[in-house]
Amino acid sequence: MKEDGVQQMMLGNAAIARGAYEAGVKVSAAYPGTPSTEISENIAAYKDVIYSEWSPNEKVATEVAIGASISGVRALVSMKHVGVNVAADPLYTISYCGVNGGLVLVAADDPGIYSSQNEQDSRMVARAAMVPVLEPSDSQEAKDFTKLAFAFSEKYDTPVMVRTTTRLAHSQGLVSLGEREEAADKPYVKDIRKTVMMPMNAIKRHLAVEKRLHMMAEDANTMEINRIEYRDKNIGVITGGIPYQYVREALPEASVLKLGLVHPLPRKLIEEFAASVKTLYVVEELEPVMEEQIKSWGISVIGKEIFTVQGEYSANLLREKVLGTKPEYSPAAEVPARPPILCPGCPHRSVFSVLKKLKLHAAGDIGCYTLGAVAPLSVVDTTICMGASISSLHGMEKARGREFIKDWVAVIGDSTFLHTGVNSLMNMVYNQGTGTVIILDNSTTGMTGHQDHAATGKTLMGDIVPAIDLHKLCGAMGIAHVYEVDAFDTQGLEKLLKEETAREEVSVIIAKSPCALLKTTVPRGKCRVIPEVCKKCGQCLVPGCPAMTKDSEGRAVIDEVMCNGCGLCVQRCPFEAISFTPNAG
Amino acid sequence: METKNIMIVGVGGQGTLLTSRVLGGIAREGGYDVKISEVHGMAQRGGSVVTFVRFGDQVAEPIVEEGQADVLIAFERLEALRYVHFLKKDGVLIVNDQKIEPMTVSAGMAEYPEGIIERLQGICSTIVVNAQEEAKKLGNAKVFNTVVIGAAARHLPFPREKWETVIRSTVPPKTVEINLAAFHAGFGE
Numbered sequence: 001m002k003e004d005g006v007q008q009m010m011l012g013n014a015a016i017a018r019g020a021y022e023a024g025v026k027v028s029a030a031y032p033g034t035p036s037t038e039i040s041e042n043i044a045a046y047k048d049v050i051y052s053e054w055s056p057n058e059k060v061a062t063e064v065a066i067g068a069s070i071s072g073v074r075a076l077v078s079m080k081h082v083g084v085n086v087a088a089d090p091l092y093t094i095s096y097c098g099v100n101g102g103l104v105l106v107a108a109d110d111p112g113i114y115s116s117q118n119e120q121d122s123r124m125v126a127r128a129a130m131v132p133v134l135e136p137s138d139s140q141e142a143k144d145f146t147k148l149a150f151a152f153s154e155k156y157d158t159p160v161m162v163r164t165t166t167r168l169a170h171s172q173g174l175v176s177l178g179e180r181e182e183a184a185d186k187p188y189v190k191d192i193r194k195t196v197m198m199p200m201n202a203i204k205r206h207l208a209v210e211k212r213l214h215m216m217a218e219d220a221n222t223m224e225i226n227r228i229e230y231r232d233k234n235i236g237v238i239t240g241g242i243p244y245q246y247v248r249e250a251l252p253e254a255s256v257l258k259l260g261l262v263h264p265l266p267r268k269l270i271e272e273f274a275a276s277v278k279t280l281y282v283v284e285e286l287e288p289v290m291e292e293q294i295k296s297w298g299i300s301v302i303g304k305e306i307f308t309v310q311g312e313y314s315a316n317l318l319r320e321k322v323l324g325t326k327p328e329y330s331p332a333a334e335v336p337a338r339p340p341i342l343c344p345g346c347p348h349r350s351v352f353s354v355l356k357k358l359k360l361h362a363a364g365d366i367g368c369y370t371l372g373a374v375a376p377l378s379v380v381d382t383t384i385c386m387g388a389s390i391s392s393l394h395g396m397e398k399a400r401g402r403e404f405i406k407d408w409v410a411v412i413g414d415s416t417f418l419h420t421g422v423n424s425l426m427n428m429v430y431n432q433g434t435g436t437v438i439i440l441d442n443s444t445t446g447m448t449g450h451q452d453h454a455a456t457g458k459t460l461m462g463d464i465v466p467a468i469d470l471h472k473l474c475g476a477m478g479i480a481h482v483y484e485v486d487a488f489d490t491q492g493l494e495k496l497l498k499e500e501t502a503r504e505e506v507s508v509i510i511a512k513s514p515c516a517l518l519k520t521t522v523p524r525g526k527c528r529v530i531p532e533v534c535k536k537c538g539q540c541l542v543p544g545c546p547a548m549t550k551d552s553e554g555r556a557v558i559d560e561v562m563c564n565g566c567g568l569c570v571q572r573c574p575f576e577a578i579s580f581t582p583n584a585g
Numbered sequence: 586m587e588t589k590n591i592m593i594v595g596v597g598g599q600g601t602l603l604t605s606r607v608l609g610g611i612a613r614e615g616g617y618d619v620k621i622s623e624v625h626g627m628a629q630r631g632g633s634v635v636t637f638v639r640f641g642d643q644v645a646e647p648i649v650e651e652g653q654a655d656v657l658i659a660f661e662r663l664e665a666l667r668y669v670h671f672l673k674k675d676g677v678l679i680v681n682d683q684k685i686e687p688m689t690v691s692a693g694m695a696e697y698p699e700g701i702i703e704r705l706q707g708i709c710s711t712i713v714v715n716a717q718e719e720a721k722k723l724g725n726a727k728v729f730n731t732v733v734i735g736a737a738a739r740h741l742p743f744p745r746e747k748w749e750t751v752i753r754s755t756v757p758p759k760t761v762e763i764n765l766a767a768f769h770a771g772f773g774e
Contacts, residue, residue, distance in 0.1 A: 007611060009619065022616070034625055114624065138620075138647075171647035172609060172621040245646040316650045328674075329652030330708065335667045338687035340632030342598060368630060376692045449625065546631055549686055554628035561726055 003177045012168040015139040016106055016545060017042030018175065019146025021050065021077045023102070024183040027068035028052040031063035032448035033080030033170035036108035040078060040460060041451075047437040049180065054451055054460045056388070058083035059420040060104065064091045069094075069103040069159075072186035074150050078106035082124050083369070084386065085261045086420070091159070092129045093197050096205040098157035098212075100186050102150035105131075105138050106162045107171050111285045112312040115166075115447070116380055117366065117383065121286040126161045126263055127431040130209045130492040130561070132216055133161045134225070139173035145260060147165040147178075148225065156212050163262070164287065167242045167312060188495050189549040217264035225260025235322065236277025237289065238270065238301070243283045249315035251322060274299045274365040275536040281322065286314050342371050344547040344566035345516035345523065347487035348440055351411070353543040353568065354493045360501065362438075363396070365389040365421065367413040368447045370439055380411065389422030394410060394424070402434055406501055409436045412501055413471065415445035415453045422473070428506050429477050436500045437508045439470060440487070450518060466540040474508045481507035486525075488513055517565055525565035527584040529556045531578035540569040540578060586617070587758030589741075590649040594668045595660030596685050597624075597634045600730040603634040603755070604658065606613050606671065607734055610751040611743050612640035620647040631688075633664060658737050659731060661685050661715075662701040669708055678735045681716045712736055719770045726758070728767040735771020745772065 016039050019027060028050055030040040036062035042478040055061035068075035071356040081088060084107045091105065126133045134149050134330040136142040142164065149160040160470065193201050220226055230255040239247050240259035247256055257273040259265070262284075274280050274294075282291040282303040292305035306321045307313070313559055319325050342349045353374040356379050364380035365372055365388060373380035382392060389410035398403045412421045417439050428435055446453040450459045459468035474482045481500060485492050493511065514521045529540075536537045547562035548569060554577070558569070570578045591608055593601045602623055609621045617640040624634050631708050637649040643748045655679045659665030666682040672678060682702065689695040698704075705711045714736045716729035731752070738748050749765060 009621070011614060011623075038625075167622065167647065170623045170625050172619070173624070173644075173647070174613075174618060242647075248645040314650050327650070327652040329670045330674075332651075332670045333666045333704075335698060336687050336689045337665055338596065338631075338663070338667075338689070340630035341688045343598075343630060354638065371630065375694065376690070420653040447630075513614055544688060544692065546685075546688070546691075549691060 001108065004179050006177045007174050009142070010139045011038055011141050011170060011172050011173045012136070012142045012164055012237075013038035013170070014042045014155045015142035015148050015175050016078070016162065016164070017046070017502065018177065019143040020104075021046045022143070022180050023150040024074055024181045025050055025076050025150070026073040027065060027075040028077070029055045029064040030078045031055055031058050031061055032445050032451040033083050033108070034448055035110060035164070035166040036078045036080045036083070036106060037448045037451065038169070039106060041158040043076070044460050049249045051317045052460050053455060056454055060089040062087040062094075064092050065092055065105075068332045069099045070188070071100070071103045072188050073101040074183060074475065075101060076104050076106065079108070080116065080312035081107055081109045081120050082116060084122050084125050086386070087223050088125065088129070091131065092157050092249060094208055095131050096197055096202055097194050098208075099153050099159060100188065103159040103160060104146065104162060106146075106152060106164065107287065109165045111165055117385065121289060123161050123263055124287055125469060126163070130213055131159055131161050132156070132213070132261060133163050134260055134262070135163045135262045136246040137147060137241050137258070138168070139508060141260070142168065143175050144516060145225070151263060156216050158212055160548070163241070163278065163498065163515060165242055190248065211530050213264050217266065220264060220266035221268045223261060223266070226266050226269055227258055228269070229256045229258065230276070231255050233276055234278045236273060236280045236281055238273065238280065239283040239288050239296070242286070243285055243313050243358035246313050246315045246318055247283055259290070265319035267297060270294055271293060271297070271299065274301070279333045283307065283313065315324065339374065340371060341546055342368060343516050344347060344545055344562045347442055347511065347564040347566075348372060349377070349543050349545065350488045350490060350513075350566065350568050351438060351440060351493065351511045352377040352379050353411065353572070354490050354497060355566060356542070358494065358497055360409055360497065363377065363389045363393040363408060363410045365410075365412040366417050366458060367416055367440070369411055369413060372411070376542060386416055387424050390421050390424035390428055390435065390437055393435045397433055397435060398431075402504065408503065410437050411438045411440055411496070413446065414439060414441040414443065415456055416449075417470070418454050418468065425474065425508070426477055429479060433506055434504045436497070437506070439508060439510045441470060441512045444515050444518055446515045446517075450515065469508055479506050479508055482510070483508070484512055486509040486513060487511040488566055488568060490568070498521060516566070523564040523583055524567060525580055526560065527558055527563050527565055527567060527569055528560075528579050528581070529558055530577050530579055531555055533575055535575050535577065537574065539572045539574060543568060545569060586641050588639055588644055588715065590654045591638040591656045591658065592649045592654040592671050593638070593658045594664045595634055595637045597631045599634070599660040601634050601636045601660065603728055605638050607751055608638040610755055611741070611747055614747050615640070615743055617641055617645045620644045622647040628720065633667065635668065647710055656737060656740055658733060660733060661688070663697065666698065666701050667707055669705060671711050673749050677740045678705060678711045679714060679733060679740070680705060680711060681714050681733050683717055712766065714771060716771065720767055723763060723766050723770060725763050728763050731756075731764045731767035732771035733740060735768040738768070738772050744772060
């Protein structure tokens with residue numbers, strides 16, 4: 001079917017996938033991370049023409065894409081902003097190498113920290129790595145700029161970053177589709193001056209990179225994606241990405257220099273615009289990346305003096321800061337907060353309820369189980385980055401001795417363990433740590449919405465493959481004490497935890513039970529309170545299952561729709577006041 | 586046409602995403618430019634969830650801001666109160682009369698406010714829907730969100746047949762009939 005010109009509603013992330021498809025991409029690699037995940041999920045729909053994979057982490061994914069590029073095909077790698085840190089090692093050096101087939105890295109930033117551990121600005125990384133950055137402002141541009149990024153990559157012999165933010169990634173807008181442009185594979189010609197970065201080659205490449213960036217900055221003055229929209233010249237705004245939409249909404253009369261290429265900046269174009277308007281603003285979320293460069297050229301602009309570095313912008317914010325007007329609305333009501341919580345039937349809740357009972361501290365990691373840090377469970381003491389649970393526990397032990405960590409464990413998900421936790425565990429073994437590690441194995445990458453990984457036995461493209469056996473993997477490191485338990489066997493877990501935290505050796509407990517939201521997870525049954533027997537002791541409410549509440553007389557009640565029959569409340573009730581009906585079959 | 590702003594709020598897992606996609610679909614059927622902004626990731630785990638749908642001749646920002654919503658659809662009482670200040674002065678609130686205790690309440694750190702519906706009625710034009718009841722009558726409690734869509738549809742400029750077309754193409758094929766019944770229960774005669 002001819003698709004050219006067909007209009008479709010598309011998520012920013014789906015539009016990026018479409019752009020890659022139309023650009024003739026043949027390889028895509030990623031590790032899931034909000035807000036970038038749907039890029040790969042949409043690319044997988046083009047599996048007839050694009051090979052796509054979930055790699056164990058962003059560094060590996062980037063190297064897979066680099067290999068594809070060196071071999072002569074166009075390749076995409078996508079990740080969330082903190083994934084760029086993991087990928088930084090190959091990124092900084094592939095920037096020196098340049099490309100054969102076009103190479104594009106999508107970095108999805110998260111201003112406002114909807115689902116992340118920080119709100120770092122990927123443009124800073126790109127500047128440091130001397131990689132150009134394109135920033136789309138709606139779904140149509142997300143598709144168009146992704147295609148353009150591949151053209152730029154090959155034209156300027158550089159990897160290119162496409163930077164998005166949560167708001168763009170997870171907004172839908174209309175996109176005009178185009179046809180896929182099949183590109184012939186480029187010949188591979190051995191040239192170690194470009195692909196072996198040892199000092200004699202890297203020194204020359206550094207100069208080539210500088211030259212390339214200067215050339216691009218010069219060309220940026222006349223690129224179509226960098227455009228001046230002259231209107232009233234009293235107010236001029238330099239902006240790009242999603243903030244462009246806020247500017248158009250709040251200041252429809254203002255003149256705008258909209259930058260599609262946000263690094264390197266077009267100096268002449270900016271000077272021309274600055275000279276034509278009376279008051280000049282730079283509107284960019286997060287760090288003053290453009291502002292500082294523009295100010296360094298002696299151009300007077302207003303930026304972070306009045307705009308925050310924290311969170312997302314909005315039209316109301318611009319109205320207030322630029323025009324001094326505030327829209328009329330009644331003040332927000334004071335209401336109890338509703339933070340995210342572990343789902344009913346979540347196996348993490350069961351494990352955390354045991355940790356809480358034993359008064360253990362948990363060095364935490366990145367996943368849904370971060371929610372174990374807050375009430376009512378409150379067992380997770382630390383959350384830093386992927387894999388840090390195991391290594392930071394080890395650091396505590398080396399700093400303060402065995403005694404300090406005897407009431408500590410590390411908790412890490414199965415996907416996170418394979419991402420970087422496995423290195424941390426190797427280190428613990430090698431350097432004679434004695435920590436207790438719990439792998440919360442729910443057979444998926446949960447928080448990002450259920451992606452497969454090397455231990456699930458299925459690939460992004462749907463192939464069934466041998467699953468990495470976590471038990472054997474830990475055993476292969478020489479760890480003598482590796483156990484696998486049902487995450488809902490609270491008695492078994494309690495016994496094991498007492499033994500293993502006392503043991504002066506590394507031990508690993510794989511607490512296994514599939515994520516309650518996985519389509520393949522069959523609920524174990526239904527739990528129901530027997531009101532006549534309930535003694536109102538509240539033990540069942542301690543782990544904070546959202547399906548459980550108290551009635552007006554203080555007796556426990558279970559919401560029958562929400563309950564998925566994990567049975568944790570049944571185990572906790574000292575009076576057998578909760579019945580359990582197992583699912584037939 | 587001036588851009589219409591719709592805001593959908595609720596608790597993660599209540600189906601705000603499906604609702605925004607139905608609304609986006611109908612606006613598209615009407616030939617308008619449409620933008621939808623969604624929440625994915627951690628915020629879906631039982632937390633407070635907000636999605637926006639905007640349509641008109643040309644839509645710039647994908648979000649609805651304080652004091653700008655024409656229609657606020659709330660799947661839960663407390664969430665209605667949390668976001669009611671997003672409504673325009675003459676905006677309409679459609680609220681599902683359901684109570685879901687947030688963890689802050691069940692953990693004893695806060696109290697669930699009493700008399701929310703009365704407070705809301707004092708603030709804006711408020712349509713109260715008992716969607717769970719209606720859905721249970723139809724034999725499937727899960728389609729309550731389509732009942733709410735039905736109630737909201739009365740305040741949006743699209744004919745009933747168009748809604749039916751969009752619901753047919755948006756919900757899972759097996760659930761088309763029950764969702765249409767739920768829509769009609771909410772829309773009324």
